[in-house]
Amino acid sequence: MEESLLQVIHLKKYFPIKGGLFGKAVAYVHAVDDVSFDIKRGETMGLVGESGCGKSTLGRCILRLIEPTSGEILYKGMNIADIDRRELWRSMQMVFQDPMSSLNPRLTIGYIIGEPLLVRKMKKAEIKAKVIDLLTEVGLKPEHYGRYPHEFSGGQRQRIMIARALITNPEFIVLDEPTSSLDVSVQGKILNLLNDLKKRLNITYLFISHDLSVIKHMSDRILVMYVGKLMEIAPKKELFNNTLHPYTQLLLTSIPSPRARSYKEKLKDFKIIDLPSNINVPKGCRFQPRCPQAMEICKKKQPIMVEVRPGHFVSCHLYS
């Protein structure tokens, strides 16, 4: 049986909006609202959704960069709230979207990558050897060791970020939009690198992106998120061949694709309105105001996640 490396159980993260005289919370941003899923060892789980749907918040909760409002995250069966963060970050790392702002401009690449080992009181020479190994592993050169972030291009900086994440030999990495700020040809190289590293080092990924074609290329299973909630969970092939949730269908038809050329017909059913804010979330199903198949019940009751086919979960009244 496949073992779950990470389990997320009823995770919620609400950000208070403070207002009034005494700074009381007047409303909440429902960034992540009751999300449950698990990630198996060795797989790449894709997480797709539009901006503001809570993808990054979810990723940060998993690494305990922010504390969830409620719910549990189990890593190798242990609740991460009980694990010391430093301990946790040895086997769990994150790569962020913007490599420009995530690297300290006043530190050398060698220092940035090797810093986690300094904390562990390793010898300087040992650290240097390891950093240089890693530099070559991610496609950079040993002579880059003493250089500063501004000397590198976007793609190279993302390689540095990946090396920095790899230094502690993690088993699990959250990749938060790792290629979104890169050019298409550079993006391809980074995706290939990530796949090579995964095979060689046996790492498990949570791959967060808004780009469904990138998610499709990278993932084994896919989570579809909309305004703080998971809409559909399915293995990659199943999701693309047998799309169930109307939101996933909208997402799929929205992606401009070389061979589609049929925007008008495909999109005409969906209403032209913006994404709802996650402060005043719609009652019932969150997608209901945009959904062409919305029924009466969708306005009243929140759908629950049901397993429609083996491994294929969907949260929609059409299927419950």
Next chain:
Amino acid sequence: MKEKPLLEIRDLRTYFYTYAGVVRALEGVNLEIRKGEIFGLVGETGCGKSVTALSILRLVPSPGKIVGGEILFKGEDLLKLSEEEMRTRIRGKEIAATFQDPATYLAPSFTIGEQTSDVIKAHLNLEKSSKRRRLYDRVIEVLKRVQLPDPWRVIKQYPHELSGGMRQRVMIGMGTSCNPSLFIADEATTFLDVTIGAQILRLFVDMNRRYGTTMLIITHNLGIVGEICDRVAVMYAGQVVETCDVDLLFNNPLHPYTNGLLQAIPRLDRDVERLKEIPGTIPNLIHPPTGCRFHPRCPQAMEICKEEPPKRVEVEPGHFISCHLFGKI
């Protein structure tokens, strides 16, 4: 007889005179955009897509300068017009544009209604007597045209009250308010979410079909090109390397760069185990490579590629390519 293109760019050169040296951002760009088509211009960051758009509008920011070539619009060379003529006759009226980040192009302290009516006032001669009423109707019509929900409310709102998708709609509405012959959309959907971006793209197709507006869509996303464009030009390092029908681009790309680019992107319509990589990086345009600008990264580079820049040849009707592999036909 072939119809004359609406816009014809011949051998356009735009340089930026920076402290570090002369950046040859555009080096001999050739394009023809036919009336009524949706034309795509693709390439990676820094290849000169946006500079091409700005050159057409003659809005190249300092220290940039158009140093040579011709931009023929309806047979008239835009580079020979005075700044005054550009402003009153061309920009906004004949050629309009929208850019990547709509937030920075809308004035924050004027309402949408005020800003939109300014454009109309500047370019259309409305009768004095019923001016206010006509102007109001026209603004509402423009906003309705871009499918903004509730235009009566939107005209009283300020840009910060609108979402990104709505701002982009306002920008497009303002741009098309005087029925321009050519509309340039420079990465108009890049900042938007996919589902919102799809609505905007659909709007472009709609406007093209309904009002016959010729569109120049500038993007780095080949998917967008495939989805809505009729013809496409691929740019690399300040030059157009290939121009052809969109179907040809995906079925039979000829230039090695186009080929490489198509195989480097993950696509929904096919699965690959590993993406192909284009070796090397984008060249520095202060000291661009000699000969063909792509030769240091080209898998099929020959001796001649290092020495001589390739000429633009028409390999089949409407399919232009700049590559020595096809020079001898």
